[in-house]
Amino acid sequence: MxxxxxxxxxxxxxxxxxxxxxxxxxxxxxxxxxxxxxxxxxxxxxxxxxxxxxxxxxxxxxxxxxxxxxxxxxxxxxxxxxxxxxxxxxxxxxxxxxxxxxxxxxxxxxxxxxxxxxxxxxxxxxxxxxxxxxxxxxxxxxxxxxxxxxxxxxxxxxxxxxxxxxxxxxxxxxxxxxxxxxxxxxxxxxxxxxxxxxxxxxxxxxxxxxxxxxxxEKTVENYQLETFNAGGHSSVPVRDNAIYQLSEALLKIRDYEFPIQFNDVTRTYFAKAGAIQGGEVGQAMVAIAKDPQDRAAAAIVDRDRSLHAMLRTTCVATLQEGGHANNALPQHAKATVNCRVLPGSDGAQVLATLTQVIGDSAVKITRDPPKGPTAKQxxxxxxxxxxxxxxxxxxxxxxxxxxxxxxxxxxxxxxxxxxxxxxxxxxxxxxxxxxxxxxxxxxxxxxxxxxxxxxxxxxxxxxxx
The missing domain is CATH 3.40.630.10 (Zn peptidases)
Structure with a gap:
């Protein structure tokens, strides 16, 4: 140089x-x-x-x-x-x-x-x-x-x-x-x-x-949601629609909050970082570290998406595809849901939770092969x-x-x-x-x-x- x-x-x-x-x-x-x-x-x-x-x-x-x-x-x-x-x-x-x-x-x-x-x-x-x-x-x-x-x-x-x-x-x-x-x-x-x-x-x-x-850290897990239908001509629509059914399942996942779950590291972080930060958010961080059931404190902390994610397992839809023609009712729709799983939980437990949250046996849910082992603390x-x-x-x-x-x-x-x-x-x-x-x-x-x-x-x- x-x-x-x-x-x-x-x-x-x-x-x-x-x-x-x-x-x-x-x-x-x-x-x-x-x-x-x-x-x-x-x-x-x-x-x-x-x-x-x-x-x-x-x-x-x-x-x-x-x-x-x-x-x-x-x-x-x-x-x-x-x-x-x-x-x-x-x-x-x-x-x-x-x-x-x-x-x-x-x-x-x-x-x-x-x-x-x-x-x-x-x-x-x-x-x-x-x-x-x-x-x-x-x-x-x-x-x-x-x-x-x-x-x-x-x-x-x-x-x-x-x-x-x-x-x-x-x-x-x-x-x-x-x-x-x-x-x-x-x-x-x-x-x-x-x-x-x-x-x-x-x-x-x-x-x-x-x-x-x-x-x-969290463990990365991916799940595939699929819906199937006989389809038909789009000029005679029906409510039984593979895309609608998949969308309803995804909205249920959107609206579901996994429970707050502390470990030694996150509890220490919330207590000490909250005391340093002060103010409404800092006070709420200290409060929720003492009592994870404090709903008022949780509501304040959850405004920060990074803090929200640190407290719980999260799942979010990241990919979606469906249908086969502009003028045909969809016969198949598919979406990927990406989850970040807290240490102490695993992909099988999350799969069971998603199945329960969706509550529709017609929505097929499969877990992708994990990238590697479950994260340990x-x-x-x-x-x-x-x-x-x-x-x-x-x-x-x-x-x-x-x-x-x-x-x-x-x-x-x-x-x-x-x-x-x-x-x-x-x-x-x-x-x-x-x-x-x-x-x-x-x-x-x-x-x-x-x-x-x-x-x-x-x-x-x-x-x-």
Whole structure:
């Protein structure tokens, strides 16, 4: 980058001028981040294997040997391979630290974006490109830390592992974490793992609020609702209509609220976050943490859709199709209902609830094969939580850091199923719009990225010793 920029004037290339102001180690990191963004790893047009090749080359150049690098994949999915890199520790008693990083991204179409989604573009204090936030920022930080540790001769007490995987952003492709936990659990065996899922974002005014450590998540479940009918000519309609019948079933699901269900993490979050926030909502959060049956408090809390989702299992219609001709009564209608299930419940229980709520045996309800195991709640381990709180205080003093449950899902489920607790760390600050994750013109604050790099590197060292 520096050689290219040297040939250009700062007036013609502001991005180059900014890059030249970086320290040499930051310039190397930026180039590594750029390489990750500009390697398309979407399931439709990209290749995780290609990026894994580049990661391996970087690791070998830093001095990692063949015994410290493992490539994996399956012949049926040649573009979805991953890589595990290990930096051995000196302790024979401390279990390893695992850094998790999915390298696949949600697909992006050039015609939809303002800029090329697979080019790293720096404008007005932001990096733009698919994966700039989810989650190649953290991927680049993990790899950069491992490279620097190796080059510097750093000898951690605790072995450090990093697993770059594919398949997190899809439910039907090859999943690296699923394969590793089933076929090579030794590669990912660890005392605990750090992953995405922690959240720290500014509000509309740019103020950073509460930062959350992900301690647990929901299980993703999908259900198919179908109705069938003999149909007929549309000129003689009848009330017995497959689309109407399906619609009535979906409206019953819309109107049903799963009961409030606290666990140790959500109860702690509501009590502490509510006390910090104050006001009507904060008071209601504290009240409902004490008494989940407090309907008045629940009504206030439920105005915030994120808090609403954290309190209960949720189900929502996401896809619908029906009929076969403009002038014919529908013979078949189908809809997908996507549910996010609280730890402690499972897909079979939700299926039974949906069946009861709909109350119509003519509506066929089937559960899709689960993506993976049911989510488990990791412990609120002070040995894991305290270092995150301490390091966050160094970089963002005065910002409260609390454990919270993610209402979405990650690949933590595979590791937790074999006894490895996983935690999402909030080291990279996002904007109020969550940096357009999964959407158009995904972005990452330049300042937040470089600060997050330093913060997460310090966190790794705090755990590794």
């Amino acid at each position: 520096a050689l290219i920029c040297a040939a250009l004037s700062a007036a013609l290339s502001p991005a180059c001028a900014r890059a030249q102001q970086l320290r040499p180690d930051q310039q190397r990191f930026r180039a590594l981040y750029q390489q990750m963004i500009e390697t398309d790893t979407s399931i439709t047009t990209g290749s995780c294997t290609e990026l894994s090749d580049k990661i391996e080359a970087q690791a070998r150049q830093a001095g990692f040997g063949s015994s410290e690098i493992t490539r994996y994949g399956v012949p049926d999915h040649p573009k979805e391979g991953g890589i595990v890199i290990i930096l051995p520790g000196t302790s024979k008693t401390l279990k390893p630290l695992l850094l998790m990083g999915h390298i696949d991204v949600v697909a992006a179409k050039r015609e939809d974006w303002t800029r090329d989604p697979y080019k790293l573009i720096e404008e007005d204090g932001y990096f733009y490109g698919r994966g700039t936030t989810d989650m190649k920022a953290m991927d680049a930080i993990w790899l950069d830390a491992m490279i620097r540790f190796k080059e510097q001769g750093y000898k951690p007490k605790r072995t450090i592992k990093v697993a770059f995987t594919c398949g997190e952003e899809t439910s039907w492709a090859f999943n690296g974490n699923a394969w590793l936990t089933k076929n090579r659990p030794d590669l990912v065996d660890a005392a605990f793992a750090l992953n995405e899922g922690g959240i720290a974002h500014t509000d509309a005014s740019g103020k950073l609020g509460i930062a959350t450590i992900q301690v647990g 990791p412990p609120l381990d002070p040995a894991v939580i305290a270092p995150i709180v301490k390091v966050m205080a160094k970089y963002y003093p005065g910002v409260p850091v609390l454990p919270s449950m993610l209402t979405a899902g990650t690949d933590d489920i595979f590791l937790e199923a074999i006894g490895i607790p996983c935690y999402g760390v909030p080291g990279i600050i996002t904007d109020a719009d969550l940096n357009h994750i999964h959407g158009l013109n995904e972005k990452m604050s330049v300042k937040a990225l470089y600060t997050g790099r330093d913060l997460l590197t310090d966190l790794i060292k705090a755990y590794a010793g």
